[in-house]
Amino acid sequence: MDRRFEALKKEGRPALVTYFMGGDPDYETSLEIMKALPGAGSDVIELGMPFSDPMADGPAIQAAGLRALNAGQTLVRTLAMARAFRETDQDTPIVMMGYYNPIYIYGVDRFVADALAAGVDGLIVVDLPPEMDDELCLPAVKAGLNFIRLATPTTDDRRLPTVLKNTSGFVYYISMNGITGSALPDPSVVGGAVQRIKGHTSLPVCVGFGVKTAEHARLIGASADGVVVGTAIVNRVAGSLTPDGKASASTIEAVTSLVRELADGVRAARPVAAE
Amino acid sequence: MNQPLKPNSFRAGPDENGRFGIFGGRFVAETLMPLILDLEREWNKAKTDPEFQAELQHLNTHYTGRPSPLYFAERLTAHLGGAKIYFKRDELNHTGSHKINNCLGQILLAKRMGKTRIIAETGAGQHGVASATVAARFGFPCIVYMGATDVERQAPNVFRMKLLGAEVRPVTSGHGTLKDAMNEALRDWVTNVEDTYYIIGTAAGPHPYPELVREFQSVIGKETREQIMAVEGRLPDMVIAAVGGGSNAIGLFHPFLDDESVQIVGVEAGGKGLDGEEHCASLTAGTPGVLHGNRTYLLQTPDGQIKEGHSISAGLDYPGIGPEHSWLHQIGRAEYVPIMDDEALAAFQLLTKLEGIIPALEPSHALAEVIKRAPKMGKDQIIVMNLCGRGDKDIFTVGKILGMGL
Numbered sequence: 001m002d003r004r005f006e007a008l009k010k011e012g013r014p015a016l017v018t019y020f021m022g023g024d025p026d027y028e029t030s031l032e033i034m035k036a037l038p039g040a041g042s043d044v045i046e047l048g049m050p051f052s053d054p055m056a057d058g059p060a061i062q063a064a065g066l067r068a069l070n071a072g073q074t075l076v077r078t079l080a081m082a083r084a085f086r087e088t089d090q091d092t093p094i095v096m097m098g099y100y101n102p103i104y105i106y107g108v109d110r111f112v113a114d115a116l117a118a119g120v121d122g123l124i125v126v127d128l129p130p131e132m133d134d135e136l137c138l139p140a141v142k143a144g145l146n147f148i149r150l151a152t153p154t155t156d157d158r159r160l161p162t163v164l165k166n167t168s169g170f171v172y173y174i175s176m177n178g179i180t181g182s183a184l185p186d187p188s189v190v191g192g193a194v195q196r197i198k199g200h201t202s203l204p205v206c207v208g209f210g211v212k213t214a215e216h217a218r219l220i221g222a223s224a225d226g227v228v229v230g231t232a233i234v235n236r237v238a239g240s241l242t243p244d245g246k247a248s249a250s251t252i253e254a255v256t257s258l259v260r261e262l263a264d265g266v267r268a269a270r271p272v273a274a275e
Numbered sequence: 276m277n278q279p280l281k282p283n284s285f286r287a288g289p290d291e292n293g294r295f296g297i298f299g300g301r302f303v304a305e306t307l308m309p310l311i312l313d314l315e316r317e318w319n320k321a322k323t324d325p326e327f328q329a330e331l332q333h334l335n336t337h338y339t340g341r342p343s344p345l346y347f348a349e350r351l352t353a354h355l356g357g358a359k360i361y362f363k364r365d366e367l368n369h370t371g372s373h374k375i376n377n378c379l380g381q382i383l384l385a386k387r388m389g390k391t392r393i394i395a396e397t398g399a400g401q402h403g404v405a406s407a408t409v410a411a412r413f414g415f416p417c418i419v420y421m422g423a424t425d426v427e428r429q430a431p432n433v434f435r436m437k438l439l440g441a442e443v444r445p446v447t448s449g450h451g452t453l454k455d456a457m458n459e460a461l462r463d464w465v466t467n468v469e470d471t472y473y474i475i476g477t478a479a480g481p482h483p484y485p486e487l488v489r490e491f492q493s494v495i496g497k498e499t500r501e502q503i504m505a506v507e508g509r510l511p512d513m514v515i516a517a518v519g520g521g522s523n524a525i526g527l528f529h530p531f532l533d534d535e536s537v538q539i540v541g542v543e544a545g546g547k548g549l550d551g552e553e554h555c556a557s558l559t560a561g562t563p564g565v566l567h568g569n570r571t572y573l574l575q576t577p578d579g580q581i582k583e584g585h586s587i588s589a590g591l592d593y594p595g596i597g598p599e600h601s602w603l604h605q606i607g608r609a610e611y612v613p614i615m616d617d618e619a620l621a622a623f624q625l626l627t628k629l630e631g632i633i634p635a636l637e638p639s640h641a642l643a644e645v646i647k648r649a650p651k652m653g654k655d656q657i658i659v660m661n662l663c664g665r666g667d668k669d670i671f672t673v674g675k676i677l678g679m680g681l
Contacts, residue, residue, distance in 0.1 A: 052580040053454060053566060055461040056304040062448055074578045100302060101565045105579030127302045127565065131292070152306040154468055159309055177306050178466035 001093040001121045001146055001169045004043060005204045005225065014221035016266045017206050018259055019046035019097065019230030021064035022081050023073025024237055029247040030068070033237070033255050034085050038092045040256040041263020044206075044226065045085075046124070049078050049098030056126050058181030064234045067245060075102045075111070079118050086119035095148060095169070097124040100136065108136050112143045122146030122169040130162050137166050150174050151197055160200045170204040170226060171197055181231035184210035184220075191223030214265030221269030229262055285532035285608055288599065293482020293569075295602035301481040303568045306465040315483045317388050322490065327383060334379050335494060338412070339369045341376075343495075345502035345659070350629045358512065358652035360645060362662040363499050363527065366634065372664035373495060373523040374405035378474055380491035382409040385472035392467065393417040395474045396460040398425055398453035398519075399590035399637075400432025401664055402476030407441035409474075417441040420459040423451035425589050432668055450583050453593050457567055477520025478597035481568030485598050492526025499659055500530055507657060513538040513648070516661040517641040518611065519555070519591035521600045523663035528609060529599075538610070540648075541600060542640045544586035545613030555584035557596040558604045558611040571598045587616040587672065588636035590664070618643040623666065623673060635664030636672065 008015050018037050023030050037045055050065035050073050057065075082094050096115060103111050103125065115123070123140055130137075130149070137147045146169030154177060155163050164171065173194060176185045194205050207220050208228030221227045233255055240254035241247065280287055288295040301311060321327040335341040344367065348360045365373040385393060393415045397403030403419040410417030419436055423445040426433055436443050449455035464473045478488040496514075503511055514531055516524035518541040531537045546554030554560065557572045564573040566581055574582040574594040584594040603609040619636055622643040627633050634642060641660050649658060666673075 053449070053458055055458045055567070056306070056465060058462075059448055066449075069580060076578075099565075101573075101575070101581070102579035104565055104570075105562075105575065105577070126304050127568075129301065129303060129305050129308045131301050131308070150305045152304075154306050154309045156309065163305065174306065177468050179462045182466075 001044070004093050005170065008043060012270060014224055014266050014269055015043040015204070015206065015226035016041055016217065016259070016263050017044040017046060017208070017226050017228040018042040018233055019048060019228060020233050020237070020255070021048040021050060021061065021068050022078040023050060023068030023071055024064040024234070025067050025241055025245060025247050025251070026071040027073065027077055027081065029251055031081050031084055032252055034081060035088065036252055036256050037259060038089055040259035042092070042259055044093045044095065046095045046097045046228070046230070047078065047082060049075060049096055049102060051099040051102060054099060056179055058179040058231060060181045060231045060234050060238065063238065075106050079114050082115070082120050083118040093121040094119065095122040095124055096120050098126070100125050100127050103136060108139055112140050112145060115145060116143055120145065122148050124148045124150070124172060126150065130165060133166055141166060141168065148172055153177055153193065157196070160197065164201045167203065170206050171201060172228065173197060173205050173207045173224070175207050175209045178209070180209060182210050184212070184216050187219040187222065190220060194223050214261040217262045217265030218269045221266045227266055233258060281533050286529060288602065289482060289486055293486070295599045296605060297563070298571050298598035298601040299482055299485055299569050301568060302565045302570065303481045304465060306468060307481070310468050311481050313388065314384070317384060318483050318487050321384060321387060327387070331380055331383055335376070339375050339379065340367065341494065342498040342502070343367050345499060345506070348630055351626065352649070354629055355646060355649040357649040357654065358656040358658045359654070360649055361503065361511070361657065361659045363495060363659060365495060365523065365661060365663045366638070366665035370405045370408050371667065372401045372405065372635065373492060373526065374402045374476060375408065376494055376526065377476070377488050377491045377522060378405040378409040380487065381472070381474045382413050382415070385415070386413060388472065390470060390472035391415065392471045393474060394420070394460050394463050394471055395476060396420045396453065396456040397476060398422070398456070398592050399588065399668065400425070400429040400436065401590060401668070403441070403443070404432050404435050404439070406474050406476070407436040407439035410441060411439045418463065419443050420446050420456040420463070422453055422456045423447045425452065428672065429589060429668065452583060453589070454581065461567070477522040478525045478599060479520045479567065479569060479571065479595060485569065488522050489525045489529055489599065492522050493529045495523065495526040495661060496528065496530035499527060503657070503659060510534055510537055511657040511659045512536070512652070513540060513658045515540045515542065515641045515644055515658060517542050517591065517637045517663065518596060518600060519544065519593050519637065520595070521597040523661050525597060525599055527661045532608060539603070539608065540644060541609055541611040542644045543611055543613045544584070544588060544591035544640060545615040546585045546587070547616060549613055552582070553585035554613065555586045555591050555593060556613040557594060558600065559613050563601065566595050569598045571595050571601045572604070587619060588640065590635070590637040591640065612644060614640040614643040620673065620676065622646055632662070633666035634662055635666045636669045637664055638662050
């Protein structure tokens with residue numbers, strides 16, 4: 001992961017971080033989507049672990065999670081997906097993202113071991129703030145996984161050091177208070193917030209929430225080390241399904257065409273930065 | 276009135292991290308963390324602030340009508356032929372249930388914190404009505420999230436909330452039930468952290484909610500102690516209450532936790548039976564997990580996905596339970612048992628006929644357990660049951676099941 005961000009820094013452009021829901025709309029299609037992401041221009045992959053009660057997500061990601069669960073997705077299968085991806089791609093960083101309960105039930109030590117064995121690089125667990133680091137963060141970091149933390153507009157300068165402690169990989173800045181799938185906030189405000197966080201850490205700062213188009217990616221990418229896109233990708237999957245909710249011939253292309261546009265967006269983010 | 280804590284008190288929890296043993300905690304998104312820490316700071320100040328306590332007590336007395344009576348159910352006692360049965364009559368409170376105790380406390384906290392907008396979740400609508408009531412009383416706009424299924428089956432409470440000026444937002448995400456309403460309220464809260472106060476309706480959620488809701492509801496148990504000492508000159512042998520999230524139960528139980536002679540029984544919704552999927556018995560049929568900000572017993576799949584609960588009573592229809600109950604269950608200080616839909620329904624009808632009191636379906640579960648236990652106990656023994664809500668809201672549900680058109 002550090003290598004990837006280092007390389008992009010030399011290239012003078014922000015990373016494109018793509019989120020998709022593991023198992024949506026079914027295991028095979030979802031794995032195909034994952035395998036197609038790097039070729040379409042994704043630099044870092046966030047692999048969503050579905051949960052029945054995603055309290056920080058909007059309707060699009062909740063629906064994607066339910067589709068995956070209804071198609072039989074489990075944490076075992078999500079880990080298998082990462083492992084299968086690694087067979088053909090040893091470079092693209094994989095970050096597993098979701099909620100704590102399925103991991104807790106799977107068993108923390110077993111999960112950390114299996115994630116490492118599958119070639120996972122990092123974790124984002126939405127409902128584990130720094131106050132709960134004993135649960136998963138410390139065992140994961142000790143074993144060599146990155147634990148990526150969310151920072152938000154409510155994370156003030158007093159709290160930032162707490163949030164940045166025990167974190168690695170990158171910082172995921174959520175550009176507004178709210179749930180996934182909301183509208184894009186003012187890029188200049190976001191830029192200020194990124195600078196504020198950078199005053200506290202040398203880690204790359206990636207920004208998410210509200211990025212849906214290449215233009216958004218360009219605007220946000222101007223000030224951030226990475227741009228995270230999730231809901232827009234999940235919506236592409238949803239929009240491509242047959243009336244009975246199954247994958248169609250256009251599902252993969254629906255995702256990759258968007259990712260290609262977004263990749264163009266991040267490459268246009270800093271026209272003068274290629275010094 | 277406040278007993279001193281013993282060295283190994285059961286009443287000392289939670290610890291500074293909001294834990295009751297392994298249960299409780301603060302499992303929330305980062306957006307909410309600063310707010311929850313603010314709330315904790317404000318709550319710690321308020322609970323020792325005489326002015327706050329005085330204002331709450333004044334409202335409890337003059338607005339809610341506290342203390343609620345402790346009533347000796349003479350005919351039910353004679354009918355069952357065993358222990359003397361007392362009801363703590365929180366169904367006589369303003370708004371018809373114990374929920375008002377918590378809402379008044381929390382709206383005073385919201386006021387102290389300078390918040391200007393109230394949100395709440397509700398299942399049966401009792402907490403929604405109580406939240407809408409205090410919001411009206413203090414002049415706050417109020418939004419109540421309610422599962423679309425519940426909106427339909429609790430139409431009278433929906434109308435009451437609207438009359439009180441609240442906006443009721445039906446929740447269709449997920450399966451449109453209480454847990455989805457709670458998810459939706461949490462989503463509103465992360466979106467509107469600056470000005471919004473979330474009145475959680477039960478003794479669950481991230482720390483400090485389980486503690487502060489318990490403290491506001493403990494007025495039930497404190498009054499019961501005084502009242503039973505006044506009439507009987509001794510403590511009861513058993514206290515019983517229904518448990519959904521568990522706020523009325525913890526309110527009754529907590530002041531008795533260190534009294535070894537007092538047996539404590541919580542009654543869960545067994546729905547159509549624990550063998551199938553249609554029940555809400557988180558403690559008797561669930562396993563520990565993490566949901567809605569706390570670790571507690573949950574109904575879940577082997578893969579850690581949360582299941583839907585089922586109960587005849589919408590107020591018990593939640594797949595989790597307050598973390599302090601999980602702890603009391605684990606250490607064995609309280610006993611938790613399931614009661615089936617049909618048993619609760621029979622108890623509902625019995626009390627109506629014998630005592631002229633129409634109970635809500637939630638305390639009807641506790642009553643069904645009283646009906647099982649009282650005959651096996653001596654006539655000199657005493658049971659106190661929390662009659663935490665009145666049954667007016669349930670007459671349509673009951674009428675439908677009994678085949679009477681309303």
